[in-house]
Amino acid sequence: MQSRHRMHGRLPCQKPHLRADHPADRLSGFARRSRTDGHPMRQLSLLLLVLLAACAAPPPRVVPYRKAGAPIYSNAGLDPARLAGNWHELAGFYDPAETGCAVGLTQVQPRRDGGLTLTLSECAGVGARTVTATPAGAAGRFRAELPGPLGEPWWVLWIAEDNSAVVIGTPSGHFGAILGRTPTLRPDVMEAARQLLDFNGYDLKRLRPAMR
Incomplete structure (x- = not known):
């Protein structure tokens, strides 16, 4: 008789549960839409633009011309x-x-x-x-x-x-x-x-x- 062994935990190849809002679902949906409409390349280009915009570097920070925290004084007696x-x-x-x-x-x-x-x-x-x-x-x-x-x-x-x-x-x-x-x-x-x-x-x- 072939012995049976109880497996504990998740199988190594087990697919994780995907929610409706999981990124893989969204990409799969995008692929299905791309195959059904007449402009798959345009859809792909739009997705790439969105991803690039999200990853764009912030604008360079303007460095002040004076030392931070240094005292500064106006002319108190100015007319x-x-x-x-x-x-x-x-x-x-x-x-x-x-x-x-x-x-x-x-x-x-x-x-x-x-x-x-x-x-x-x-x-x-x-x-x-x-x-x-x-x-x-x-x-x-x-x-x-x-x-x-x-x-x-x-x-x-x-x-x-x-x-x-x-x-x-x-x-x-x-x-x-x-x-x-x-x-x-x-x-x-x-x-x-x-x-x-x-x-x-x-x-x-x-x-x-x-x-x-």
């Missing part, structure tokens, strides 16, 4: 009237593959409410426009009505005693710039502006001349 007039962006923190400058500020007009009217050139990537910057907390801090990073607070970090130069930054470090009343600054004034950026945590190795 907005000192900013009035024309400006030239001389250097800034920006990606030259995307824009030709950091902020593109060309003119400032103080407002009665303590805010500013800013005129921007197109080099910053938001188009040539005139916008309102409202006070944002302490003195020397404003928020402009702009898209993207330029919509973050604009902080006046420093202004020269003779109002010939100004340094603009933002706590996130997404932008920063040195501006002057003329297309060039005296070397000592430019060096003072650079040191202010360094003091506020900016990476001077990433500071580049504005292409305007």
